[in-house]
Amino acid sequence: MKTDNIKKFTYGTPYSTGAVVKEIPVSEGTPDRFTYDKETETFSAPLKKADNIYGLGETVRGINKRGWLYISNNSDNPHHEETTNSLYASQNFLLVDDGRECYGIFIDNPGRVEFDLGYTDPDKMSISIPDNDTSFYVIEGESPVDVVRSFRQLIGKSYVPPVWAFGYGQSRWGYKCADDIRTVEEKYRELGIPLDMIYMDIDYMQDFKDFTVNPERFPDFENFVSEMKSKGIRLIPIIDAGVRIEKGYDVYEEGVEKGYFCKKENGDNLVAAVWPGKVHFPDFLNSAAREWFGDKYKVLTDIGIEGFWNDMNEPAIFYTEDHLNEVFAELKDYENKELDIWGFFQFTDLLMSISNNPEDYRRFFHDFDGVKVRHDKVHNLYGFYMTRSAGEAFRRNVPDKDILMFSRASYTGMHRYGGVWTGDNISWWSHLLLNIHQMPSLSMTGFIYSGADIGGFGGNTTEDLMMRWIEFGIFTPLFRNHAALGTREQELYQFKRTDDFKNLIELRYALIPYIRDSFMKAVNEDSMYMKPLSFEYREDERCREIEDQLLVGDSIMVAPVYEQNKTGRNVYLPEKMKMIRFRSFSDYDEEVLEKGDHYIKAELNEVLVFIRPGKELPLAKPARHVDEIDIENLVVLY
Ligand code: GLC
DSSP states (O other): OOOOEEEEESSSSSOOSOOOOOOOOBBBSSOOEEEEEETEEEEEEOOOTTTTEESSOOOOOEEEEEEEEEOOOOOOTTOOTTTTTOOOOEEEEEEEOOOSSSSEEEESSSSSSEESSSSSSSTEEEOOSOOOEEEEEEESSSSHHHHHHHHHHHHOOOOOOOOOGGEEEEOOOOOHHHHHHHHHHHHHHHHHOEEEEEOGGGGGGSOOTTTTTTTTTTTHHHHHHHHHHHTTTTEEEEEEOOEEOOOOOHHHHHHHTTTTEEEEESSOOOOOEEETEEEEOOOOSSHHHHOOOOOOHHHHTTTTTOEEEEEEEOOOEEEEEHHHHHHHHHHHHTTOOOOHHHHHHHHHHHHHHHTTTTGGSSSEEEEEEEEEGGGGGGGGGGHHHHHHHHHHHHHOOTTTTTTTEEEEETTTTGGGOOOOOOOBBBBBBHHHHHHHHHHHHHTTOOOOEOOOETTTTTOOOHHHHHHHHHHHHTSSSSSSEOOOOOOOOGGGGSSSSSOOOOHHHHHHHHHHHHHHHHHHHHHTOOOEEEGGGTTTTTTTTTGGGSSSSEEEEEEEEEEEOOTTTTEEEEEEEESSSEHHHHEESOOOEEEESSSSSEEEOOOTEEEEEEETTTEEEEEEOSSGGGOOOSSOOEEEEE
8 A cells, every 4th residue: 555645644642543553754844735834723724716625534514515514523413514523523634626626634633623614714624633633644645535535544444234225224213112113124025125123223122221122122132133033134233331320230330349430530430311311421442341242232132133233322312411510509509580581591501501511520530541531522433442342342242254344433443343323313304314424434544334224213204215215225334224113104105105115125126235335345445335426537628516416336328316296307427327116126118318418307216327438237136035035137227
């Protein structure tokens, strides 16, 4: 691997975050193109009119990130919208490209980093790092693809899930018992809709305790796991970061005894509250604690579980005991008081400050392998290290099996241990578009096994939103329909047009050989599974503004419909391509279209795929489960 195109600059005493896998010698001076203001701890670089800025992985807004303030500070925000600054993940990689020349930067700092990308001053990019113990990498390259390859070689190979994890998964918060899950399997089977995974949300646990199963609602769980497996379904349980405080619960008792939980300044374990009620947070930054927690997954892998999703690992905090006490004390002042308008706002602010309070993230510490570190300084590592704990344990305890693993919170480096889902989105058309925008940025930063909650997590979905979202989800490596408790049920059998859903899911299964090959290529060659058009068609100015068409692998371009009541859309073709309008894997029309603008019809059940000249799109005959797909006999479209 060549590294002479990568320069590393350091400030303060950078943490060994585990983000990079290659040693780069430290250069003197300031990162090329940047000035550094020590007082404000801010790096700045001018932006040319033509500069597009790509990267940052999972964030709000477009593929071109220019024009907004993004803050790396992993946050549980189920109501995120355009003006949100922080989401569940932090990937501090940016690529600046004027169409001819480009460069990348990677800020390896696990605390808060603020990327002002032409927000304050449209012609300037500023990166502020309040705790500047940072490694700052500058990556030069001929093209965006080149810069991405170098960055990915720097951070190491992406996680590869088991092959069946490319199938379709059904999830819902609220499957309360084994029979609820049996019903899901039965209904999908009755309709002949392919399905490989059913996810188990916190409902399966005993009082929301990690690594426990409620024995009344899931009697003989081990048998249930094999029963479902005999029907071709893998059960994928959730694991949460917080460990319930309960006398006699082994994970709690052991964690306390061994000192593996995060502590406050005075040495007491931090008491926070999440789904289980009061919890302690395992200190995943401590390697002994990490090993201990990782080994706990064995309770479930020993009985045949082959996949997990790690949740609430920003970590999300509903409240801490200490802060809640402070709030109650302050509330006394408000009792029997006339509140003027300012007083009223102070009062509501006080109540709103209870969850995910920045002060709370400063109340506890890690034993980062011998060094006491305040949490906020390494905040963005927490989800990464939880997932690392699981990933390392799987290699240790289940070396012969690939285990499915993806997480909600992440930081660069976690991509070697698992994938991500993009957290709690909402059944909004704008969040379908957001999913389209997030995918190439995630691919860029090594999070290739990724996807969103299809249909939307919060809010009530509609049949047409679900169908259009599935039509895009067909191409995302993680393909999971998930929804929140209390929302409209959105398993595909809940809708009217089940035949159309069946055709679409079958199309996904027909595409799995192509999807999996493209995925493996992206992993092995440190390239991108999903790309913006501008990365490939460098000479074509138009492509620099296209944000709703993506290249998937080397052969195809997709152009999803993402607006309600639309039966077609405009598509720009950067070269002559063959359009396939799929209704199912075997029912489609083809048309060769010239370079340029086209309005293309796509009825609600139709998916548009464009095959690039000289390229091929193989299709398999779909099967009910991924491992039944005959990958030898493929129909090849070109
Ligand atoms: C969080 C997760 C969501 C899950 C819920 C209950 O909100 O992001 O996916 O369903 O917790 O566990």
